[in-house]
Amino acid sequence: MKKLYKNNGFKIPDSYFDKLSEKIYSNIVSDTAIPKNDGFNVPDNYFDTVHTNVQKRIHNLEPKVIKLASYRKKYYLVSAVAAAIVLFITILFNNYTTTVSFQDLASTEIDSYFNDMDLDLSTYDLAQMLPIDEFEITDVIDTKINEEQIINYLESNNGIDIQELYLENYE
């Protein structure tokens, strides 16, 4: 079979097979009654106005903006370097100058300290050690509660009649 088209003396034009299918398809189409003219039309001088109309829309849509990209890059670079220097100096000096006060400790840290350390102190021991007389109610809570609020609380939550209490005390 190979011998049939090997050295048989026939030749074909360059790229014949590459263009064959295209040629056949175009022949198919040209044989039919498909009109080449599509009937569409445009207003007179329409194409002369296209550029002007596009330009108008571009100017209306986009007001001229001054590009800040180059300034921004420099600004970011300088800011980054300055921030790095400030951070380095702050860390360096703060390591030697900062002292931790009692107020800086969280209450959980204090609790865990007492729990972890074997202080051998009971609640009663602690109560004995604390100078109760020196404490005020405002050391424990921030807002000062007035007498009227206490009476209202006792009456509304415990069903206690203050008048009865007075009477009981005087009996």
Next chain:
Amino acid sequence: MIVEETLVHQLKAESSQAKAFETLVDTYKVRLYWHIRKIVLNHNDADDVLQNTFIKVYKNIQNFKGDSKLFSWIYRIATNESLSFLKSKSKMLGVSNEELHNLLLENLESDVYFEGDEIQLKLQKAIATLPEKQKLVFNMKYFDELKYEEISDILGTTVGGLKASYHQAAKKIEYFLKNN
């Protein structure tokens, strides 16, 4: 005719942009208009889409990497703009894509910028029956006379696939014209 690479370079440079853009519009306006018009059919819509296409080119020219030809890139933008336009129009009117095409064809009969005879109107009706891809391929090959390689670059389809699409489209149109 200005070399494409030079034009791209001038479009990207701020100093030469305005003049280069004018050259770009003048070079491609007619071809692009007819490409768009074949898709949207109506002149006013084609004018809108053409302007949108050039505005998009102007805004995005800095992103053009030169992987394809400038001409193919612009054609692709025009094709996408036209199809998006039709989609939003059908959404706005609350009709399907097919219903919109029928509506556009009905309007074509009374369009002052359509002077086609009965056969030309029938041809547009035949094209309207094609699937979107075949429609594009047929218009680009038959009317715009683009090469398969150019269409392939624009639509991102293989040349073999395009030939098959064109062949099927031509057969369908031929059948429609003979039987309607």
